[in-house]
Amino acid sequence: MxxxxxxxxxxxxxxxxxxxxxxxxxxxxxxxxxxxxxxxxxxxxxxxxxxxxxxxxxxxxxxxxxxxxxxxxxxxxxxxxxxxxxxxxxxxxxxxxxxxxxxxxxxxxxxxxxxxxxxxxxxxxxxxxxxxxxxxxxxxxxxxxxxPRRPPSLTAPTGFNAARLYGRAWPPVHLSPLEVAVVGEAVTRRKLFGIDREHKGRDDDESTPLYPNDQNGPLEGREYLCWLVLTGTGPASRVGLFPVPVAFADDERRRVWYRPMGHQSRFYATVGEFLDFADAAISRPSGLKSSAKRHAICLLTPWFFDRAELAERALERSETLPTVWRKTFFRAGMALVLTDVDDGEYRAVSDLLGKVGQKFTVVETWTGGRAQNHVPPPAGPRRTAADSVEASAEFITEIVEDPGSWNEKLEERGFELVEKPTEEQGTGSHIQ
Incomplete structure (x- = not known):
C-alpha cells in the first residue's frame, strides 16, 4: 500500500x-x-x-x-x-x-x-x-x-473463593513480568487462579495436572507450564521456566500457520522469545522479589509437516484445516535447557545452536537423555505409553523440582556430548 x-x-x-x-x-x-x-x-x-x-x-x-x-x-x-x-x-x-x-x-x-x-x-x-x-x-x-509495596492481585474469575488466598497476592510477587502476563491470559487464569506453592490444585483438589501430550494444543501446554511455574518456583528458585510451549523458529513461521491452525498459533512462542526470556532470567540481578536464575528451560513442541500436506489431507478427509492439524499433525516434544556454570559462564543444547549462539556463547552441547526417576504417566483415556511431549514435560518437571542435580551424570542418563564449540562461536553469555 x-x-x-x-x-x-x-x-x-x-x-x-x-x-x-x-x-x-x-x-x-x-x-x-x-x-x-x-x-x-x-x-x-x-x-x-x-x-x-x-x-x-x-x-x-x-x-x-x-x-x-x-x-x-x-x-x-x-x-x-x-x-x-x-x-x-x-x-x-x-x-x-x-x-x-x-x-x-x-x-x-x-x-x-x-x-x-x-x-x-x-x-x-x-x-x-x-x-x-x-x-x-x-x-x-x-x-x-x-x-505499591504490595503488588495487587489479578481479578479473580467469577465464582472463585477469594478467601483461599489469605491475603496473598496472585500470581505470586516473585514471578517475572512475562510469567504474570501469560498466567493472566483469560483461559489460563480461569483454570489456575489461586494456585501457588501452598495450594497446588483447583478447589482444594491437590491432584497434579496431566503432562501435555503430542495431541494437545497450545493451551494445554500453557496450562501445565504455568501450573509448574506457580507450584514449583519461588523467590529463591534458580530455575526460569518459560511458561509458553515453543513451536516456531520465528514470527514468520507463526504467522503463516495462523489461519491453518484456526488462529491457535498465537498461543505458541518462538525460539527468539524464549532466548530473550532466558537472557533476562539468567542475567537478572538478584533482588528482594526474585533471584537470578541458573537454568532457563523451555518445552519445544514443533511438528514436522508443511502446509501443503495439511491442505492435501484436509481435502481427502473433507475436514477443515484446523481440524486436520489437531487430529493428525502430532507434535514432537523436546526440552531446551540453558545452564549457568559455576564460574559465571553458560552452557546449551541441540540443533538450535545457530540461534542460541546469537545471544550466548556455547561451551558444550548435549542431546538425548532421559529423566532420572521416570514415573509412568497416570492412566488416562489414551491408554498409551508416554510420548515425546509427555517425556519432555516430565524431564522439565524434574529440573524444576530438583535443579541442583539435573546436569550431573549426564552420560549415565543417556546424554551424548555433541561438540565443544570454538571460542569464536557465539557473542553473548556462556551456556551449556
Missing amino acids: SRQWLKLVLERLPGLTFGSVDGFPSDSVNLLSTLSAGERGTGITPSQARDLMRNRVELLFRVCNRNEDVYRRLRGDPAFYYLVLASWDAEHNEAPFPAGSIEKLVSLFVSARRHNLGGDETGPATALMREIDRFAEMADAVDSTVA
Missing part, C-alpha cells in the same frame, strides 16, 4: 490525527497498511479500508482494556503485550503481530488521539475513540503514581 493511499485511509478516522504519513518510518507504515488491507488480491475503497482498520484496532484496545488489572500489575511493562498477542484474535494477512509490534501499534494510536485532542477538532466520540481514551487514562494513571 502506498503512503498516499494510507493517508486517505487515516484521514477518514475521526478523532485521530496522525500527522504527515510521509514522515512515518517504514515499519509503522507496514503495520497500519496491514490493518487496513482486505484479502490479498481484492480491491477496496479507502472507506472500506478505514472500516477494516477501525474494527481491528477497536478490538485491540478492547483487549488491552479488558486486561487492565494485568497492565496495572505490570505497570505498563512491555511483557503486557505478550498477553495481548495471545488474546487479540485479529483476522488480517499478517496476523499475529509479535508483541513488540503490538506495543508500537498501541503507541501510534494513543499518540494520534492525543494530537487530535490537542487541536480544535470536536465531534461525538466513536467506540474506537472511547477505547483509546480509556487505555490512555489507565497508562497515565500508572505513569503518574508510585508502585
Whole structure:
C-alpha cells in the first residue's frame, strides 16, 4: 500500500490525527497498511479500508482494556503485550503481530488521539475513540503514581473463593513480568487462579495436572507450564521456566500457520522469545522479589509437516484445516535447557545452536537423555505409553523440582556430548 493511499485511509478516522504519513518510518507504515488491507488480491475503497482498520484496532484496545488489572500489575511493562498477542484474535494477512509490534501499534494510536485532542477538532466520540481514551487514562494513571509495596492481585474469575488466598497476592510477587502476563491470559487464569506453592490444585483438589501430550494444543501446554511455574518456583528458585510451549523458529513461521491452525498459533512462542526470556532470567540481578536464575528451560513442541500436506489431507478427509492439524499433525516434544556454570559462564543444547549462539556463547552441547526417576504417566483415556511431549514435560518437571542435580551424570542418563564449540562461536553469555 502506498503512503498516499494510507493517508486517505487515516484521514477518514475521526478523532485521530496522525500527522504527515510521509514522515512515518517504514515499519509503522507496514503495520497500519496491514490493518487496513482486505484479502490479498481484492480491491477496496479507502472507506472500506478505514472500516477494516477501525474494527481491528477497536478490538485491540478492547483487549488491552479488558486486561487492565494485568497492565496495572505490570505497570505498563512491555511483557503486557505478550498477553495481548495471545488474546487479540485479529483476522488480517499478517496476523499475529509479535508483541513488540503490538506495543508500537498501541503507541501510534494513543499518540494520534492525543494530537487530535490537542487541536480544535470536536465531534461525538466513536467506540474506537472511547477505547483509546480509556487505555490512555489507565497508562497515565500508572505513569503518574508510585508502585505499591504490595503488588495487587489479578481479578479473580467469577465464582472463585477469594478467601483461599489469605491475603496473598496472585500470581505470586516473585514471578517475572512475562510469567504474570501469560498466567493472566483469560483461559489460563480461569483454570489456575489461586494456585501457588501452598495450594497446588483447583478447589482444594491437590491432584497434579496431566503432562501435555503430542495431541494437545497450545493451551494445554500453557496450562501445565504455568501450573509448574506457580507450584514449583519461588523467590529463591534458580530455575526460569518459560511458561509458553515453543513451536516456531520465528514470527514468520507463526504467522503463516495462523489461519491453518484456526488462529491457535498465537498461543505458541518462538525460539527468539524464549532466548530473550532466558537472557533476562539468567542475567537478572538478584533482588528482594526474585533471584537470578541458573537454568532457563523451555518445552519445544514443533511438528514436522508443511502446509501443503495439511491442505492435501484436509481435502481427502473433507475436514477443515484446523481440524486436520489437531487430529493428525502430532507434535514432537523436546526440552531446551540453558545452564549457568559455576564460574559465571553458560552452557546449551541441540540443533538450535545457530540461534542460541546469537545471544550466548556455547561451551558444550548435549542431546538425548532421559529423566532420572521416570514415573509412568497416570492412566488416562489414551491408554498409551508416554510420548515425546509427555517425556519432555516430565524431564522439565524434574529440573524444576530438583535443579541442583539435573546436569550431573549426564552420560549415565543417556546424554551424548555433541561438540565443544570454538571460542569464536557465539557473542553473548556462556551456556551449556
